[in-house]
Amino acid sequence: MGGAGLALKAAAGAAAALLIAWLASSRNYVVAGLVPLFPTFALIAHGLVGREQGAAALRETAVFGLWSLLPYAVYLGLVAWLAPRLPLAATLALATVAWLLAAAVLLLAWSRLQP
Numbered sequence: 001m002g003g004a005g006l007a008l009k010a011a012a013g014a015a016a017a018l019l020i021a022w023l024a025s026s027r028n029y030v031v032a033g034l035v036p037l038f039p040t041f042a043l044i045a046h047g048l049v050g051r052e053q054g055a056a057a058l059r060e061t062a063v064f065g066l067w068s069l070l071p072y073a074v075y076l077g078l079v080a081w082l083a084p085r086l087p088l089a090a091t092l093a094l095a096t097v098a099w100l101l102a103a104a105v106l107l108l109a110w111s112r113l114q115p
Contacts, residue, residue, distance in 0.1 A: 012040065064110060071102035 016035055023032035042065060050058040078095040086094070 016040070067106060067110065068103070071099050071106055074102040075099040 016038070020032045020035050023029060023035065046058060046061060049061045075095045075098060078098045079091055082091040082094060085091075
């Protein structure tokens with residue numbers, strides 16, 4: 001990876017962080033939750049998998065990506081439920097642990113169910 005490519009990715013990440021910060025302090029603060037879902041890393045991963053492994057592997061990666069929404073749903077559900085009940089740090093920490101556990105279950109299930 002060239003230095004220019006790395007600098008461009010860092011600039012895109014910084015721009016996304018600034019956009020999230022700006023949106024979080026605006027009347028449209030809920031939109032700040034949409035920005036991190038732009039498929040930046042998915043585009044990189046899918047481009048690499050498609051180039052290195054081919055269309056079948058890209059399809060499998062996309063299907064696994066759909067299943068990976070489940071741990072994220074666990075995270076968001078827990079944040080929504082805990083936010084009015086606990087301090088911010090505890091809410092985010094517990095939701096992150098729940099995401100890690102859900103992701104581990106997903107990986108275990110995927111490895112056992114795939115041929």
